[in-house]
Amino acid sequence: MARKIGSRYTAHQILGRGSAGTVWLGEGPEGPVAIKLLREDLASDEELVGRFVQERTALLGLEHPNVVSVRDLVVDGNDLALVMDLVRGTDLRTRLDRDRRLAPEAAVAIVADVADGLAAAHAAGVVHRDVKPENVLLDMQGPLGPGGSHRALLTDFGVAKLIDTPRRTRATKIIGTPDYLAPEIVEGLPPRAAVDIYALATVLYELLAGFTPFGGGHPGAVLRRHVTETVAPLPGIPDELWQLIVQCLAKAPASRLRASELGARLRELLPMLAGMPPLDVDEPDAEEDEAEEAALPAEPAPHSVSPVRRGAVPLVPGAKPADSNRDTHTSMRVPAPDELAGGARGTARVPRAAGAPRPGSARNRAATRRRRVVVSVAAVVLVAAAGVGTWAAVSGDDAGATPQDTKNSAPVSP
Template sequence: MDTTLTDPLVGKLLDGRYRVESRIARGGMATVYLALDIRLDRTVAVKVMHRSLAEDPAFVRRFIGEAKSVASLSHPNVVHVFDQGTDGDNVYLSMEYVPGRTLRDVLRARGRLPAREALEVMIPVLAALGAAHQSGLVHRDVKPENVLLADDGRVKVVDFGLARAIEATNQTRTGVMIGTIGYMSPEQVTAGATDARSDVYAAGIMLFELLTGRQPYEGETPMSVAYRHVHDTVPVPSAVLPGSPPLLDNLVAAATARDPANRPADATALLVAAVEAHRMLPRDSVPHPSVPIGAPHAHASAAPEPPAPVNHTLIQPRTDLLTGPAAGTGTPPPAAPRPRRSAGARWFLVGLAVVMVIAVGVTGWLFSQNTSIVVPATLVGKNITAATDEAEQRGFVVERGKPEHDEKAPKGTVLRTDPVAGTERDPGSRLVLIASAGPKRVAVPNVVGMSEPEARSRLAEVLITVDDVRKQASETVPRGQVMRTVPAVGNLVKENSRIDLVVSAGLLMPDVRGMPRDQADGVLRGAGFTPEFVEQTDSAQPCTVIAQDPLPKAEIDKGAVVRLTLSQCNGEWQWPWERDRQREGEQPGGEEGDNVVIIPNIVFKDFRAARDELRAAGVRVKMKRTLGRGRVVAQLPPGGQPVPPGTEVTIWY
């Protein structure tokens, strides 16, 4: 079934920012989606925790704290965390999208890896873990599922801190234990204690699996596997795969020591040992790939193949052509009859053979004197640590130059070499590797509270320009001050980027024209203004606002004086129909049974509910927006007034 059609999040806008495009993967704790960050216009991976975890307050608190810690970790081999948030029942992480496969996928497809390839995977993994350990972070769940191999060859570690967040829950998670027990250190199993050396242990188990194609303890119940981690010593790879290099046996044995005190102190220490092992590893140290795991080694049961015959024709002429039979060797065996050659012909052949011997010797000597080495083109684009190792193996003395920013080359990869690829140099020559510092980004400075000119000047200092200025009413921010930036303050953007400013418009003058004096006074004072009233003598409606200054929607400051012009307030207002009834000798308001309706009092009610209530009472409704807060602040005629059906009632909201 197409998951795109059945997953409720696909096609939705998560947290008002991430448009979910498709589902990438689903695991025991979370589902990963491909999404578009519409704010920054970039593709991201969004990991949404399963609802059973998201409903646990302890998990959510720990999850938010760990996400903040991991977001501060910047390393080319760590999947970068951009954002964390909640949207209803969804607790999510926004992360760097790395197209490729997990290391688990590679192991399923290929089985074990050759020794050099295994180390070339482990070195960037250990570099990522080492950077985390230096920052005080522990992964706690190192395994092939959490190692991503990008399509461009990069190695990335993911899910830092997630295991720690899950430890905060009170739920029983047997499935999680089954999935990770094969990599748990003895102290994790017995006491739940973890530190950098626990990650080192898991990395050692993973190296064992890369070399042998299997975990040291598998195919049993989770509890029995845990018991063996605590009580057994992890076997070295050569015990499972004869011929595995001793250097790697030593690495695995050191990393998986049962006592944490006997392991490398952190992943950086193990990284140094792994890089040294890679440098010393012979290129022919890979066991023969045709030997199946667990099968007897080929040379243990079969005689070695004889070496291929060497052709000496050009470097060792036949003895009988040079000297004939040696004395004391007896009569030579009868030979097949052959044409007789003259003495001149025989000496010609002897001379030719001697010349050929000399030519071969001189050629070999010349080749032996050509010891120059060539700068390889394969260094560019490779991780700086791996490139340094390769260049040193070829005979260069490597220096690392100052990293340079680049929009395309990932941080920590070789951007260029000096001298350039293809250049010949003598062994021991200096080779400078220039690493990429990644794309150059600047943080949006804090311009909140500044005026618009001040904000523009501050942004220009960091090579950011203003694209659009939007105004927004505010009761708390003085008019003309910057309320926020888009993207927000602190976000990283390219140099010469254009951002938007949101500037306070202060308070917007409400429209109180036509409103009774008392209600207009209450509305304006409640909004933070100081009303002043001036009466006029001629108006159709007494004591109502017929003009105002400033005009509606004008931008003004809190406490500003508002001048209102009123109709004359002397006397009592009578509606036209009441005056008609008085002229005919009837009492105002009519007699019992007259066809009138009583206007309901709808002040302070929701404007939609007020509108419906007035219509239900039999009057027409005219609505005027003033403060825009959704509640009715005034009405005319007032509530309780008897009026004929169909009378127009004005409400302000």
Template structure:
């Protein structure tokens, strides 16, 4: 209750003089997550405040700082970014990118089993982000649906990098961190974790996504952990009939108990995942799984079903936490694993913590070494978490005693069924002959077996190399080596038709001579018809080539008067021709109609201008109304539209024709002052020339030329002034 009060008290307060806590988002076994606002950068962040039992550990805080720095260097669109890490008094915190939305767990709780299309689409970005982390040398260690965040805008991100590693490497007891439903066998056994441990957790998560349930179930978490180590994850198609075999293989590849048989890292898994998504049919991808049915799993050696009051089945365990067992806490050996006899339960989510430290004896304080014995048929020794340490020792001793009693009873039954004296002694000579016959038969059998396995059909032989040989040559080589062969035809891009591609088993392998050898004979490359790309846009043509698994060849662009720019005009090879996958296909693409520069015909006579435009491939359009112009002669082009630039073939150019200068009536200014006459004439648009007689002393117009007649605008009017 104290810890809850302190955590809630953060709401509304400022952490480290920078992060204003807005509200509480979630609480887990290691931390409480708040929505906060970064006052410095004015953005919302997720503030993860660690619980006091972690924040008080200096060794853990040092390790957490290093892990946070490593996680902060990982920048990937599908990984939640670590923005800051620090301490504020008793508080230790991490600042992460705030993703507004929900988790994959919410999706599974709402929908149950997902269609393969949706499951593969959701897990693809998770694996991509995980691959980037693995390439950077980071391991997550706690992959689960709760750590897959789905933003409201559809972004998918993987969160909590580095936290589980920081805790697991900072606890002196070697406590194991992780959600038991998704733990890899090597983590349960206390071995070194690597990228393949994350791959195992992804496989378990994918199984749950397509079936609606987890592969292993148990009343207490330790039962689930035991199954991770000793059981094989079944094919999900057992739960979802009709599920594609490729998905079965993908899940079982990821969840193989041997790490060496799993994908090496996230990038290797991503490549196979996307290959499967590409090759499954729509019917296989859109398979609607039935409602998840809780089917009992095969019986396994597990602890008795006596969970403490208030706990829930292990299938519901999702939280991650750790516990530091007291030094005097007894531990017990269970299925080859060392387990502590304490479990914790927080908020209805019990979490089992496996210790990897030094083993303690498999007997309690009330038993002796002589009382302890190996559990029969994998029987469970001890009941972790059920009572005090003394109870555990007593229970172990009683079970050992019951086993001894059962062994003694069986021995007595075998002794009672065995006669102590024969009723017929028989003839010793006859018995001797029988023994001789048996020895002879055994010798003959041994000789036959020796011949069969040494020189006969059962003897080992090495497959000879037969690649690139004719079928007859290959069969002769196999017969000489003592093998019988069968022939099957296969497509091959590199080996000529009729020649052997290879053998199964492969050349160089040693097998028994009675085992069959299959020869793969080339039929030549498999050919596929090319799709028709003409008339498509360039982007559509590229998509069609990708769908047909063909390569894009050289692209040639050319002008075309009818096809819009970007349209495929031709392809090479032509459509319908059978070619190999990956064949480059060249495309001829339209650049649209060829542009034509507009000639400048202004000032030219109308007929000459029209001919010049038509010769360029353009159409001349004459404006219906000619326009007066004092500078352009009548009948010549006064203006054109457009006057410059480019048009396509057949484009129109509008011509405006000049009517020449307009005629203006010249009034008489004889007898008037020259200055007044000059101003009036210039206002009418004329040019004025003054000829002075006797110096023009009086300034009076004596004569005017022209006068009282209409002349073109801009004409020169001569005034004679005295």
């Protein structure tokens, strides 16, 4: 059923629902648009509406081929909406759900596009704060890029900042998507441009591996890993690409590349990635995730978050029009320093070549026990063989063997 959004726009069809609101396919004076209608409780918040109006100039002035442009911001009664360009394609989460992981060339080309969009935003003083596959759209109507990739555009600029008002979150709360949160946000520091680089590097890791480097299990465990653990190597990718990922996942914000640098470096790597197939790695097991969750202190469930469900909040036609089955934003307290320090294992959930057991897992421990048994049996056999050889040599001498009989016999040591 159609509904009016302000005096200039009509919303015709729901494309998706997310934690911040509902995305509609709409119509405006210049043709089709995407309209993100924020939740009514957000629209009734006077402080948020004020911030919404203050952000208008920055958001409307953000124009770049890899950014979904905001055409208008509507404040009308209970309606608070962002009117955006309509991208005809799908979102990156839907692509991941279908393919699980991408070939390195396509993954790097997509992330380079997003980095270019972020560079323009950061130059304009805008920090996205919620970079994730759900907020990356793929333009299916444009020409194909490296590795058959579609042009990528980053959307939902300003939404995280609008929701994250001081009154809503204070200094003890975190707003964001746990898998992609930079450690300085977890520690309660103000988000700056470097948080987008950390999140984008996490997205690149996920495109290559099929899972995020610090995700899995309870959101509190995920937040702790961001602060305390180092990223585990991905087998099968060139070292130059891996070092780039590691640098952008650095715990210290100042150690990360800027968006413009990241985009340029990624494009330099594209020729060496041409023709490389998707990685063949297994996702880490859930055993240690479960053990880590059990060690966490009891805490009320985070607001609007489900750590085990996946889903997209599409902004484009062709994506699933049903409700999102993964509300990816969470609002939860900042972990205390002792909680952050308590679960460090040194290295995050370790990916491995397909079929290989994860270090520390039950499979790995069983394999280790089997190897120890085999080694022990082999040692016994060697000792026994040594004893027989020594006995045979001594018996031969006792039996009157000639020097010609024994000169080519090497002594056998146990």
